[in-house]
Amino acid sequence: MAACRSAITSGDVQQIMDRLGFSATIRLDVDSVIIEWPAKLSRLSDTIDLKTRSVGVVVVADGTWNSAVPGERPPLSKGLFVNVELRAMPLEGRIVVPRSTVRGGSLFVVDEDLRLRIVPVEAGFSQDSFVVVRDGLKPGDQVVVSDLIPAIEGMLLAPTRDADLESRLSQEASGADTDAQL
Structure with missing residues (x-):
């Protein structure tokens, strides 16, 4: 078996992710109340964590400030600890x-x-x-x-x-x- 490295552009990565049908949901747990925002997989991180053998992802949620309700639903802002769920189209026949x-x-x-x-x-x-x-x-x-x-x-x-x-x-x-x- 032979292996080689190749570079692809961020646009190519986005095209691949779109074809695979990736979607994302961002979840914030505030006092046992789960707040969700639909999101889109934007890009992959440029580094790989060798310990966990994982690559980071960046997801984007639009309009989170528009859906904010003071005291009930905070806006999604930098520094919040959230969970991100990624989904792709199911693989048929597996x-x-x-x-x-x-x-x-x-x-x-x-x-x-x-x-x-x-x-x-x-x-x-x-x-x-x-x-x-x-x-x-x-x-x-x-x-x-x-x-x-x-x-x-x-x-x-x-x-x-x-x-x-x-x-x-x-x-x-x-x-x-x-x-x-x-």
Whole structure:
């Protein structure tokens, strides 16, 4: 594999972000009251934090002074400690699994004979408590989500569907429920 560096303009970055459908929400917590402003992803920071392996972003909210109400809704001003939520268009056709099910680059799945198979997978990215599987799993595969002790490949299983976990995973992966706990 070879790697190279290239420079792109801030306009190019903005075009890429627009195509990916990024949106942002700025949230301020004042005495347990959440105040929100819609925002737009403006640009990426020019530095990368090597410790957290993250890059900063700059978001812009227009008209925050116009929506200010003294004593109820402050304007968004420099120096406030806020949370920023970034969203992008969902990636269609991806398979997501709970993070806890990926063990050493493999998943436990139930085969057509109701037997345990250990399948190597290639993870794409992970977020919160889920992992997007890039390769090794196909739609309809049954993933074992409980701990099997001992886990012996070929052992007979009696799988049951966890509809609650499926629902929470779907909501979190789609961005519909940012507070989901898996």
